[in-house]
Amino acid sequence: MRGRLRTTRWVLLAFVVIVAVAVATVYLTAPRPGGRLDPASTSPAGTHALISLLRDHGVEVVTAADADEVARAARPDTLLVIAQTMYLTSGKTVDRLAGLPGDLLLVEPAGLAREKLAPQLTLGKPTEFGGGEPNCELPAAIRAGVTQLGPVNTYTADDVALTSCYDGALVRYHDGNRTVTVVGAGDFLTNSHLLKEGNAALAMNLAGAAPRVIWYAPQYFETSSTGDRKLADLLPRQVHWIVLQLCLVVALLALAQGRRLGPLVAESLPVVVRASETVEGRGRLYRSRRARDRAADALRSAALGRLAPRLGLTAGAAPQAVAAAVAARCGVTANTAGHVLFGPPPASDTELVHLAHQLDDMERQVAQS
Template structure:
């Protein structure tokens, strides 16, 4: 008769499979909820989608600021976009690192707003911020600083990517707000604001808390906003456009104050007001040293934050699986032994193992423990009885002298195999003397 199929394995497989399914479903839903930055609608001033930024663009225009939408970072360096402007980089990871480095050469009247750059983007663009810590979702916090756009906005949902300290050796930090999620620093001639979340710019999140005031405040400090609407990786600049390779260079200019362009009647670096302004070198910033790169690239930040969450959840799932495997599924089941081994063979095999290991002391300790347990049961001695009490009781029962009983039960360990055999024989004789009835002083039998 065919044995019925057992479904007991489902008790072990279903719990971890359910946990794993829930984890995978959560991860898939989380990834689907994240916007694709290569989507043309992402933070586009002309898009009314949830991830678009048409609401922000309307708010900027309502504040009297003109918007110049460009499709590449190179267009932001055109003459008509220079001077008293704000440059918005919504997808900095698509910007070529060379353009990020050139931002330091713009005029002092230019402001740059960068939306949620990653650590790799900052490192390639040589932005002097020493690291990032990115959360799974944006959080809300108070400004915690005196930066005007932040104080006007109040609490905002910008705390997602938190940035480390600014490298004070090269640039200066001007403000740090929202628990390190909004950092304003000087970058060459320009002022750069690094924003840790895209939520204040999106149509579906701009109405929450003070997001709208914060985003509009960051982008309306200059009369012109150059909106870089980029959704693909840029090609490197052409050699003739690269000021570091002998191409035409541009001195910083400003439309908000005295011109800073060198003329025939004024040396370079001297404004029309007669004050001497220190000039920044036109050479690109130096590449970070290996020590700096190693300090800025710890292993903890080498992987996305979600990988650590997945690792923790998998560890929890494995622990639950281990607990499910370890717990008893029901009552004990009596099953026939596959092989019956004689007791004598077991004793002989164990003895040979002790002999091979030369465990003389352990062997005699095992024999003494078994003998003491047997005699204590016969003499009705409680567990934990003092040694001398045991010796007295055993000597009285066996008729042996107390010193002989003490040496037999608690003597020194044997020095060789011969001593072990003698001690075992003497111990067996003592047990035999206790378990065998002895005549008393009057000849009566116990």
């Protein structure tokens, strides 16, 4: 018995270890989605592989999610890598980045980032297949050799001493104490292109030029709020005009499609329903819901509607007058006639049937008198 328990424990322990190893393996090897040049993404467009290589070679890499983290981590001995994404569109953010200390590495900067962070450069002619031999004296490019940069932008400058490599796809110049490096392509830094030709070497040489690197590739729009803004303030101005135009179109369409209400037109029913079927259907409905009070009201109202013209009374005659007139015609007391015509609802189906017979007798006597 003890031997079986011991064997069972070892089997359970081995099972737990296998499950734990499997879970850890799946977690560590699972793809991590993300946007373009995202340092945490293992997708083809991410840069997780480059960040891991830099850290393996002793470079301290700070991945900043927003401009506030960049400002907190910025130091004069730090290389600030600013990778252009679709979310880097705020002029305030770019101005804030321009005032931070340290060298700059701009990856494929768009118009706003290039004008604010590298105003000395002029955008040249884009090239569909960038790369090849460096053809320059920049050590980082010489050690990398032949590369495959893909589609690139090229840059020129007239007012500064510019070191240009790969036909203008990679340039470097000095702005005071700051070294500014601009590369017109970002694909060679990604996970899917890092192993082509000398891309990995060029990426390591450029991004690992300092012992401490801040990698900033924004993956969402940065907005500043004072707490007093409304949701409508966040919408572009064009949206208000679009909504106004849509309202005008809907109003005009309603006027064009609207129809004036004309006189009522009597139309024959598509199916003729006999009165007896209607009465029988309503009676069954009252019975299924045990609505003896409503059935009695319907019987009394119908009887009063037929009796009043024969008695010479109006539809709004007082109950006392109706009871007295019926009593005079039927030879009963006024209290008896009033109880039948205006009394309490019946308590059972038998009483309801009896009430119907009494009303029918009254109508017949009045009609024959």
